[in-house]
Amino acid sequence: MPTVVYTDPAWAVNSAGELDAGRADVERAVYADAVDIRFGPHRKGGFDVSGPAFLESLSGADAVVIHRAEITPAVVAALTPHCRVVARQGVGTDNLNAELLAQHGILAFNVPDYCVDEVSSHTVAMLLALERHLVSQDSLVKAGRWSIHGGGVPRRTADRTVGIIGFGRIGRATSRKLQPFYQRVLAHDPYVHADLMRGYGVTAQSSLAGLLAESDAVVVHAPLDASTRNLLDHAALRALRPGALLVNTARGGLVQPEAVLRALRTGRLGGYAADVFSPEDPTAHPVNRQIIALPNTVVSAHRAFLSDTSEHSQRRRVAEEVHRVLVADRPPLFGRLA
Structure with missing residues (x-):
């Protein structure tokens, strides 16, 4: 047998x-x-x-x-x-x-x-949690610190632009779910033609830097390989609009933890959400430990698929x-x- x-x-x-x-x-x-x-x-x-x-x-x-x-x-x-x-x-x-x-x-x-439906929904949930400051509000209220403005004042997403890095199955599903919330949806994927993106109501960006510069929020759905490892490093994140939000539900190796931590501390990133880290448990990595301790982060244990x-x-x-x-x-x- x-x-x-x-x-x-x-x-x-x-x-x-x-x-x-x-x-x-x-x-x-x-x-x-x-x-x-x-x-x-x-x-x-x-x-x-x-x-x-x-x-x-x-x-x-x-x-x-x-x-x-x-x-x-x-x-x-x-x-x-x-x-x-x-x-x-x-x-x-x-x-x-x-x-x-x-x-x-x-x-x-x-x-x-x-798990196309699950990961795309998890991505949108994490992004909206950052946008609406839900985690910080939850912590404040449960700690007996009732404050309408606690954790900061959210912005109106209907006036904002969101960018998607990677436009495969999950990126396409996410684009549909983001469109009711954001004014514009952009996408960058060197392997997907702009015509297909237009069919999903999405505007193509030919370069990663261009997408980052135009987006108020960015979600990551790219595969991890030699060409995409540390795709979002110090140089890439410098192209972001100040205060932009970043969500990674793809692979931990796509982002450079040191770059994310610095961008969060300087305000280049207004918030960071991640379902994935490298190594898997962020508490096992000295930089990721610092990232998840910040109040403007939302994390989960690689369960977006679940x-x-x-x-x-x-x-x-x-x-x-x-x-x-x-x-x-x-x-x-x-x-x-x-």
Whole structure:
């Protein structure tokens, strides 16, 4: 019987922080008796996604499903020659290393569209929370400091311009949700033609600097790769309008933490919201710790994708594609990268 290893599935951890194999109900409904399921090493508090125990857990796997774990040369060496397919349980592919897998004859795929609605809604929610100073008001009122003007006076969004960096599936959905709130919606994406943006009622900006200079708020939906790492650095943020807001629900590596912190302290940024950091937990990074301690920031724990429906869909679709490869001996239908 072929075996699939789930390296670090958040859904398999119960409320006590322990790995519970019984939670793989969605997967077992798909695999039935045709595929065996194993999990990566877990200690209370988290999965091991590197080191000898992690690599040993991959031995003999016919398929591997990763979440935050990264595909490295050491991982590929552990997978060879048995593994036929690696799945990324999510949208992003920066940790999948599809090119390296392809060099060893291993298929790779992600699930690129299961959470378009959730991430776009989360993005808009974070931006409006910054615009309306909701988090600071919440803290003040709960602390017994009732003040209408506490936390600052919001601006009228209907007079403002919002820019979107990255105009793929999620960027397009976000543009539709932002249009009722803002006067203008701009977008910058070197891989998307201005004609398509116009079809969504969005004005194209050919340069990142141009978008930043014209926007009162900016949301980030770009993929992370070598060309976009630290895309928003000191030089980029200097192009922002003073007091502009920035929301990142894409990847932590797209922004340079030192640049964000400086922009917040100087007032170049009027507020910052992020669902993603690098490393994942912002409290584990000295600069990100300072960012999230500021009163004009809003953060969440990389859960913009999450809803009861989206998580179920993601899990089912991954299992169906793995089953298709291992049992039907056919390539994945959706999200195939290599």
